[in-house]
Amino acid sequence: MPRYCFQLQVRPDRMTEYVERHRTVWPEMQAALRATGWRNYSLFLRSDGLLIGYVESDDLAASQAAMEALDVNTRWQASMAPFFEGTTPTDGFPLLTEVFHLSEDPLEKTS
């Protein structure tokens, strides 16, 4: 399954509250992510607010489009937008490029 890494910027003065909100992500938001193909999805925060997302999906563009069509996502993103500087999740997820992946199978070629 393809792996994706994206980055956003959380406002440094709102980081504590951002973290707190993510301790209790709405169950229906989590269910929507699962239903639209988001797998092994984690968010990581650097002390200056750099936010890194890691997610596996058969087709991230399709998973994103499916989320955007859901009311629960619209409500969640509206509640989260004030926490971001610049690009917000509704603007899109700026992706980094995967340059290495360690294959599990020693006999499988890793690229």
Place this chain on the structure above:
Amino acid sequence: MPRYCFQLQVRPDRMTEYVERHRTVWPEMQAALRATGWRNYSLFLRSDGLLIGYVESDDLAASQAAMEALDVNTRWQASMAPFFEGTTPTDGFPLLTEVFHLSEDPLEKTS
């Protein structure tokens, strides 16, 4: 299994070669990573050289220490050190903090 995200900085003028080297990571280096507990390990690069690592490990500190004891790692890191600005992998991996993980099980509490 715990998930970890770290960041380093690749010299922008060496990015192309850095990417090229990671298309052909030595098989013995890949075997060493597997043997020391590095799982689902990926590297992602931003256009300005920000390098994000994502890895799963039962105990990343132990996995790192086990790698540092191996000659193949010493040789690999020596060959890679000139590609980095500031912190190199032998100095350590500056970690970001996981603030969210989407559990696979809808009935499992996500924190």
